[in-house]
Amino acid sequence: MNIAILGTGGVGRTIASHLANRGLTVCMGSRSADNPVAVQWASTAGSNASHATFASAAAASQLLFNCTSGQASLAALQSIPAADLSGKILIDLANPLDYSSGSLRLTVCNTDSLGEQIQRACPGARVVKAFNTMNAAVMVNPALVPGPHELLLCGNDPAAKAEVSALLSTWFGWQHILDLGDLTHARGMEMLLPAWISISQALGSYHFNFHIAR
């Protein structure tokens, strides 16, 4: 399986490196073919690591991780021809965070979500919202946080969710995965972010996760 990591930030690099280290073929996509961060990453991540534009990375891959920043996600995905997204699983990790006013706000919430916007913009993709509620180090190593804690996900395609659950369990060791239902539940998953940030400030740490005690 060839995997496209869309985005060159800390989340994208963490997942890309982890998958390349496992021997998977990983292409890091960005706006330009010569993005210096992507060039640097590919040059140090092994022979199965490469970099390309968003469109070329998607065309070469069967599975996509959207690790772009939330405000850049739609433009990034709309730069990919529909045929190169059609039928492919797109794991959406992005959060619609906006700090431009000096404090946090979400650019979309409550009656819509970034996950739903992405699915509408890319109707042929099989969007699964996942991983947006934790730090990248926890995504690829859930054992970093002791005890049980959950990977939340949602999406409109049950088969895509089942495949994503199996892959994230295999690749990263996720044991507790809670499927919240269709993609409208991305609203709640993205609206967890303000509390996540408050909690990280209160704890002075990013190495935590929500556990649904029951």
Place this chain on the structure above:
Amino acid sequence: MNIAILGTGGVGRTIASHLANRGLTVCMGSRSADNPVAVQWASTAGSNASHATFASAAAASQLLFNCTSGQASLAALQSIPAADLSGKILIDLANPLDYSSGSLRLTVCNTDSLGEQIQRACPGARVVKAFNTMNAAVMVNPALVPGPHELLLCGNDPAAKAEVSALLSTWFGWQHILDLGDLTHARGMEMLLPAWISISQALGSYHFNFHIAR
């Protein structure tokens, strides 16, 4: 200490009954002095239980729980003369839920919160947001949910938060209380509700709570 429970719904009745059973003096407040639910509650909750209007209940009490529905909270609190709120701790449990469109939306979120609206409407009260992220049965009996899990709270008055933490620990047995900071963090606490509802639907249970695994 005399306690006012503002609101006659399930949350208010659960907390009022628990505190009256402990021997505390509890007055259930509602819009009218003859609210049948409040009359019925007071008639069965023991000799230290009474009912009154919001204003009379607040006037007779040193500590107030806002257990009204979110859309009714401001009107309820604004029916109380400012002098009867001044310097008193007001624990705000309400969530700004609106199902009128057929699906959930919050009436305020993202750049403001009900907790902050209440503090602005009642500047003399010492508002502490707490308990809005769990079912009433869990509020009064955290042991209903196995293992550690958190009571989140926030507010602008550190002394009020310390007193609330001590009281909720004593009255209900809360061991894990996480102070998120000033009342702007009520945005994140209230924005947890859509995910809370999604999780309750996925689990088929209200008897869970968020634990911050770390």
